[in-house]
Amino acid sequence: MTDNKNFFLRNIWYYALPGEQLKPGAMVAKKFLGEPVLLARTREGKVFALRDICPHRAVPLSCGRFDGNEVECCYHGWRFDSNGRCTDIPALVEDQELDFSRFRVKQYPVRELQGNLWIYMADKDKVDSPTPEMEIPQVPYFGDRTYNLLQMLNFPCFVDHAVVGLMDPAHSPYVHRAWWWQLNRPLVEEIKTFDPSPYGFTMRRHKIPAVPRAYRIFGGGEPETEIAFYLPGVRIEHLIVGKHHVCNLTAVTPISETETEVHTMLYWHTPWLNLLKPFIQPLARNFLDQDRQVVIKQQIGLQYNPSLMLIKDADTQARWYYQVKTEFARATTEGRPFVNPVKEQVLRWRS
Ligand code: FES
Numbered sequence: 001m002t003d004n005k006n007f008f009l010r011n012i013w014y015y016a017l018p019g020e021q022l023k024p025g026a027m028v029a030k031k032f033l034g035e036p037v038l039l040a041r042t043r044e045g046k047v048f049a050l051r052d053i054c055p056h057r058a059v060p061l062s063c064g065r066f067d068g069n070e071v072e073c074c075y076h077g078w079r080f081d082s083n084g085r086c087t088d089i090p091a092l093v094e095d096q097e098l099d100f101s102r103f104r105v106k107q108y109p110v111r112e113l114q115g116n117l118w119i120y121m122a123d124k125d126k127v128d129s130p131t132p133e134m135e136i137p138q139v140p141y142f143g144d145r146t147y148n149l150l151q152m153l154n155f156p157c158f159v160d161h162a163v164v165g166l167m168d169p170a171h172s173p174y175v176h177r178a179w180w181w182q183l184n185r186p187l188v189e190e191i192k193t194f195d196p197s198p199y200g201f202t203m204r205r206h207k208i209p210a211v212p213r214a215y216r217i218f219g220g221g222e223p224e225t226e227i228a229f230y231l232p233g234v235r236i237e238h239l240i241v242g243k244h245h246v247c248n249l250t251a252v253t254p255i256s257e258t259e260t261e262v263h264t265m266l267y268w269h270t271p272w273l274n275l276l277k278p279f280i281q282p283l284a285r286n287f288l289d290q291d292r293q294v295v296i297k298q299q300i301g302l303q304y305n306p307s308l309m310l311i312k313d314a315d316t317q318a319r320w321y322y323q324v325k326t327e328f329a330r331a332t333t334e335g336r337p338f339v340n341p342v343k344e345q346v347l348r349w350r351s
């Protein structure tokens, strides 16, 4: 049984937005962990994030204007720079001196990596967070490259249910039924070795026992894969078939207690895969939507607040997720280093 209380992890990087969705000189209003956030990109290309509430009288700053440099509130025209400092209060007359810089909007650290924007969500009451040292998970093999394909869906659930779905090996034959993936194949026994990795765990590189049909497009070669999970909800898979490498980054971001965004990106360097994008795109969406649909069904049962079970070994990764999450929260509260509760282990299940 699990008795995990719903809580959002703080002092960690969350996936915010695909970088291409924030053009130079534009701003986007979002919500992360229940907090309203304004993301903007200056004309020079610098991305910044501010709390989307004017400190004067609470109108969302995103209702105002952005000139590519500063944000102007739509109510009384107060202006804020990319650090959240107030730079102008138009209602003041010349001899009414006031130190504008005392008026601050909370600023969030943001970073752009491999085509994606990440936001650091510190403790709720911190106005400024020092630049966090913690690394942002990145796909291996592709360097600074951006993704080739992107999908995003909103899951109407608390973040943990979407994250657990990412690492749940037993749902695949039931949820992901499609002619191009797997259909009515007998379950096979899987034996996988796991190692602890930074703020998570990694399924060691291995040959895939029941190869999904879609992988046949790579022709010969036995597909091998390595799958890593990182807090707060990031899954990175590195698939190798012969000379082809494909990486999948899936990132889960809590928007509120009941809404979660799931972004999934594919990276490849195989030129002919670009030609197949119009076919791969709907399949990838369909795959992600299968996960979403089952979570929607799960919400029906969760309304009655039942206790949930995690069985071994198929649910051991989910159990690790809760353990790693709890340890991270404790370590940050106590101001001590994170100690990974996951140890090297072999897990067996049928899927
Ligand atoms: S509410 Fe924003 S300037 Fe007054």
Ligand SMILES: [Fe+2]
Pocket (backbone or CB within 6 Å): 165, 166, 171, 172, 175, 176, 291
């Ligand atoms: Fe799934």
